[in-house]
Amino acid sequence: EAGVAQSPRYKIIEKRQSVAFWCNPISGHATLYWYQQILGQGPKLLIQFQNNGVVDDSQLPKDRFSAERLKGVDSTLKIQPAKLEDSAVYLCASSLMGGRNTGELFFGEGSRLTVL
Amino acid sequence: GESVGLHLPTLSVQEGDNSIINCAYSNSASDYFIWYKQESGKGPQFIIDIRSNMDKRQGQRVTVLLNKTVKHLSLQIAATQPGDSAVYFCAEGSNSGYALNFGKGTSLLVTP
Numbered sequence: 001e002a003g004v005a006q007s008p009r010y011k012i013i014e015k016r017q018s019v020a021f022w023c024n025p026i027s028g029h030a031t032l033y034w035y036q037q038i039l040g041q042g043p044k045l046l047i048q049f050q051n052n053g054v055v056d057d058s059q060l061p062k063d064r065f066s067a068e069r070l071k072g073v074d075s076t077l078k079i080q081p082a083k084l085e086d087s088a089v090y091l092c093a094s095s096l097m098g099g100r101n102t103g104e105l106f107f108g109e110g111s112r113l114t115v116l
Numbered sequence: 117g118e119s120v121g122l123h124l125p126t127l128s129v130q131e132g133d134n135s136i137i138n139c140a141y142s143n144s145a146s147d148y149f150i151w152y153k154q155e156s157g158k159g160p161q162f163i164i165d166i167r168s169n170m171d172k173r174q175g176q177r178v179t180v181l182l183n184k185t186v187k188h189l190s191l192q193i194a195a196t197q198p199g200d201s202a203v204y205f206c207a208e209g210s211n212s213g214y215a216l217n218f219g220k221g222t223s224l225l226v227t228p
Contacts, residue, residue: 004159033215042205042218043160056215091159104150105216107159 004108012114018080021111025094035091082115128225135193139206148209151191155202201226
C-alpha cells in the first residue's frame with residue numbers, strides 16, 4: 001500500500017516570498033491533516049479536512065496560510081508571505097475516517113521549509 | 117490552555133534493557149491516546165493506542181499504561197534495540213475536529 005506522498009521534501013525561500021506544499025493521501029482516506037512541526041517540538045495541527053470540507057482550521061494563521069482539498073483527494077498548503085518563524089517541517093497525514101474512533105493517522109515524510 | 121506534555125526530554129538506555137517513557141496530560145475530557153515514534157527525517161509512525169476505558173494495552177514489545185486518576189500515560193519498550201532510537205510522542209484526541217494534540221516528545225537513545 002502506498003503511503004502519504006508529499007512534495008517538495010525541502011524548500012528554501014526568503015522571507016516575504018510564497019511557497020506551496022502538496023500532499024497526496026493514502027487512497028480511500030477521507031480525512032487529511034496538515035501539521036506544522038518546529039524543530040524540537042511536537043507536531044501542531046494546522047488544518048483538518050473531511051473529504052473536501054474543513055473540519056478544523058482554528059490554528060491556521062489565516063492571514064498568511066491557506067489550504068485546499070478541492071476534489072477531496074490531494075491537498076495543497078500555501079504560505080504567502082512567509083516569515084522567519086514559518087521555518088518548520090510541514091507534515092501531511094491521512095486517516096480512513098476522522099472521528100475519534102478512527103485511531104491511526106498515517107504521516108508523510110514531511111516538507112522541510114527554511115525561511116531566510 | 118490544556119496540553120499534553122512529557123516528563124523527560126531525553127532518555128538513554130542500554131541495548132537489551134527496558135525503556136519507560138512518560139507523558140502527562142491535563143485535559144480530563146481526553147479519552148483516546150496514541151504513542152508515535154519519529155525517526156530523524158521521517159514522519160511520525162503509529163506505535164500503539166489506548167482508550168480511556170482501559171488501563172493497559174500490549175503490543176509487540178510495547179505496553180501502554182494509562183492512569184486516569186493522575187492523568188499519566190507511559191510507554192514501556194521491552195528489550196530495547198538500537199532501532200528503537202527515535203523521538204517518541206504521546207498524543208491525545210482533540211475535543212474538536214477529532215485531530216490529535218501532540219506533546220513535545222522524548223528522545224530515546226539506545227547505547228550498545
